Amino acid sequence: MLGARALNSANTFSLVAGHSVGEITAAALAGVISDIDAMKLVRARGIEMAKAAAVKPAGMAAVLGGDREVVLRAIADLGLVAANDNGAGQIVAAGDLDALAQLAPEGARVRALAVAGAFHTSYMEPAVAPLRALAASIEVHDAKCGVISNKDGTVIRDGREILDRIVAQISNPVRWDLCMTTLSENVSGALEVPPAGTLVGLLKRAVPIVETFALKAVADIALADEFAMRHNQEVSN
Structure with missing residues (x-):
């Protein structure tokens, strides 16, 4: 500012x-x-x-590259949320930690983010x-x-x-x-x-x-x- x-x-x-x-x-x-x-x-x-993040463990992971529709479908299939749709081949998934660990859309790279919770989702x-x-x-x-x-x-x-x-x-x-x-x-x-x-x-x-x-x-x-x-x-x- x-x-x-x-x-x-x-x-x-x-x-x-x-x-x-x-x-x-x-x-x-x-x-x-x-x-x-x-x-x-x-x-x-x-x-x-x-405070909201402390209620239930959750996290976020950046999904880089891959086909957009394939990535979004993989996120939804695991009960996760595309919390940040950043465009330019970058989508941040958020939700349950076990589900995030399973996230592996074809053709994309997944990088866990060091955050305290699943921001921009119902967890908040x-x-x-x-x-x-x-x-x-x-x-x-x-x-x-x-x-x-x-x-x-x-x-x-x-x-x-x-x-x-x-x-x-x-x-x-x-x-x-x-x-x-x-x-x-x-x-x-x-x-x-x-x-x-x-x-x-x-x-x-x-x-x-x-x-x-x-x-x-x-x-x-x-x-x-x-x-x-x-x-x-x-x-x-």
């Missing part, structure tokens, strides 16, 4: 998006919630999801109500620019709907593949704020027509400003 705030205020963004907890940052950057309230949500989200349902109560107490505003939702890649501007979707996403899959499709249809450039690199990497592989920039350090701010300004000019022209 600090990285984005360091950019020249003359630069405007037509859309913002965040992956998983990054949706809270996106909401703050769009003016839906304050930076302070964003941090309150991030803190509470972490606490409540940790106990965390939803406390977060919903906190969200209800937060002042919201309609977005200054479109916010792309992890639920389905839809562009949302209504502040309360954005926050409601963020809360619900705790126990539902992240469709980052659909978010990237929305970006590809609406922007010529995408700038990722710190910690940067992962999302622009996915974007480069999935939709190479969108130019990307990863803002990783203070030394990159001037170049990031130039990148944003150039793409703003392309939109205005």
